[in-house]
Amino acid sequence: MSILLTHGYYLSTDPKEQKIMKPYPPLGLLYVSAYLNSKNTANDVFDSTFYSQQQQLDFIYEKQPEVIAIYTNLMTKIEVVKLIKILKNAKFNYPKIILGGPDVSYNIENYLKAGADFLIIGEGEETTYELYHAIVSHTNIAMVNGIAYRKEGVVVQTAARTKFRELDDLPLPNRDAIPNEKYLETWKKNHGESSMTISTQRGCPYTCKWCSTAVYGQSYRRRPAHLVAAEMKMLKEKYNPDAIWFVDDVFTISHKWLTAFHQEVVKQNAQIRFECITRAERLNAEILQLLKEAGCFRIWIGAESGSQKVIDLMDRRVDVNHVKKMIQQTNALGIETGTFVMVGYPGENEQDIQETIDYLKAANPTHYTITIAYPIKGTSLYEEIENKITVQPDWETTTDRQIDFKREYPRKYYDYAVSKVVNAVECHRELQKGKERSALRVVKLKSKSLLAGVLMSVYK
Numbered sequence: 362m363s364i365l366l367t368h369g370y371y372l373s374t375d376p377k378e379q380k381i382m383k384p385y386p387p388l389g390l391l392y393v394s395a396y397l398n399s400k401n402t403a404n405d406v407f408d409s410t411f412y413s414q415q416q417q418l419d420f421i422y423e424k425q426p427e428v429i430a431i432y433t434n435l436m437t438k439i440e441v442v443k444l445i446k447i448l449k450n451a452k453f454n455y456p457k458i459i460l461g462g463p464d465v466s467y468n469i470e471n472y473l474k475a476g477a478d479f480l481i482i483g484e485g486e487e488t489t490y491e492l493y494h495a496i497v498s499h500t501n502i503a504m505v506n507g508i509a510y511r512k513e514g515v516v517v518q519t520a521a522r523t524k525f526r527e528l529d530d531l532p533l534p535n536r537d538a539i540p541n542e543k544y545l546e547t548w549k550k551n552h553g554e555s556s557m558t559i560s561t562q563r564g565c566p567y568t569c570k571w572c573s574t575a576v577y578g579q580s581y582r583r584r585p586a587h588l589v590a591a592e593m594k595m596l597k598e599k600y601n602p603d604a605i606w607f608v609d610d611v612f613t614i615s616h617k618w619l620t621a622f623h624q625e626v627v628k629q630n631a632q633i634r635f636e637c638i639t640r641a642e643r644l645n646a647e648i649l650q651l652l653k654e655a656g657c658f659r660i661w662i663g664a665e666s667g668s669q670k671v672i673d674l675m676d677r678r679v680d681v682n683h684v685k686k687m688i689q690q691t692n693a694l695g696i697e698t699g700t701f702v703m704v705g706y707p708g709e710n711e712q713d714i715q716e717t718i719d720y721l722k723a724a725n726p727t728h729y730t731i732t733i734a735y736p737i738k739g740t741s742l743y744e745e746i747e748n749k750i751t752v753q754p755d756w757e758t759t760t761d762r763q764i765d766f767k768r769e770y771p772r773k774y775y776d777y778a779v780s781k782v783v784n785a786v787e788c789h790r791e792l793q794k795g796k797e798r799s800a801l802r803v804v805k806l807k808s809k810s811l812l813a814g815v816l817m818s819v820y821k
């Protein structure tokens with residue numbers, strides 16, 4: 362009996378990440394591995410991040426597992442499908458392939474057609490354990506909740522798995538199974554400091570139309586604050602990272618929990634500099650102070666647009682002026698800020714894009730990211746635009762990012778919109794430096810912004 366856990370991400374084949382060099386471990390797989398260990402079920406983990414696919418295949422060939430469980434998501438799907446096809450042959454002894462992850466739930470037929478034997482729908486710990494033992498003991502697969510598979514050519518989906526109610530029942534991720542030193546060294550070499558990840562909650566109760574809740578659902582479940590602080594202390598003593606990234610969708614959703622977290626971090630001497638994501642309406646002066654005292658050095662505060670009209674279309678349920686205010690207050694407290702922006706959302710027009718530029722100038726976040734809106738299957742956004750899709754590429758060789766749909770303007774318009782936003786905002790930032798500003802840089806940024814505006818007009 363043997364099960365091997367792996368994924369399909371390879372840093373060496375990702376030119377974008379090679380410029381950023383901020384890789385993080387596959388935390389979900391490590392939770393599954395730890396759960397299997399807690400049930401006395403031996404397992405191997407191959408974290409492919411710093412290795413090639415050939416090295417991954419060599420490891421799998423050496424182990425010859427009966428079952429291979431692969432994590433897949435929007436960005437790794439193409440490589441995962443390639444991996445499945447390679448593994449389904451005699452050299453690897455025809456292992457049973459299990460897939461799990463956020464991309465599985467709404468692509469059941471596609472993944473089964475691609476060669477997967479079983480799909481895990483939702484949280485993976487209990488389901489992986491039960492499914493693996495059902496496979497190797499040849500018992501009734503249909504009794505395992507939370508899976509999909511083919512039987513006599515027909516797709517079968519079993520009853521939904523009940524989600525973990527008490528997250529303190531989960532063991533800590535099996536970090537010993539991966540090359541942590543490679544992550545720490547990569548961060549240190551490229552950024553002067555190392556970083557690790559912690560998850561404190563599952564689910565998100567909010568209703569943003571573009572966001573997928575395929576794995577953890579629209580819920581809110583959280584680990585006790587004292588256990589999170591204890592995990593921080595353990596990482597501090599064992600790995601000594603310079604920072605922690607809390608991967609939760611809305612870190613400050615519960616002020617009661619955050620107060621307890623602050624107390625436990627101080628009590629256990631577990632402070633490590635950390636960054637997190639949250640929503641503006643879940644911040645105030647008191648919460649910001651607690652975060653700072655607990656070690657927070659950066660907060661990502663979502664807005665997605667500077668236009669209230671677009672924010673309402675997204676069902677974000679937040680006031681853009683309040684987002685701006687909280688970014689400014691966070692900056693004033695000496696905590697770095699970040700915000701997320703997208704252009705090309707259905708219903709957005711040129712005025713809305715200008716409002717986004719004005720918002721970024723006024724809010725002045727330390728960092729911001731910008732992307733062109735794309736529909737993820739299973740989201741409300743996808744349902745809204747499904748009958749407006751103009752480009753539906755081949756599923757196995759592309760991702761949802763390549764899907765295009767009828768918007769206010771052609772797709773090319775938004776490429777130049779991104780350029781205009783970035784260059785206009787960066788020009789404003791340079792001008793704010795006063796005597797320290799670079800006149801040449803100002804001219805370059807302003808020229809690029811004006812040119813992008815002209816090209817936007819061409820494609821309107």
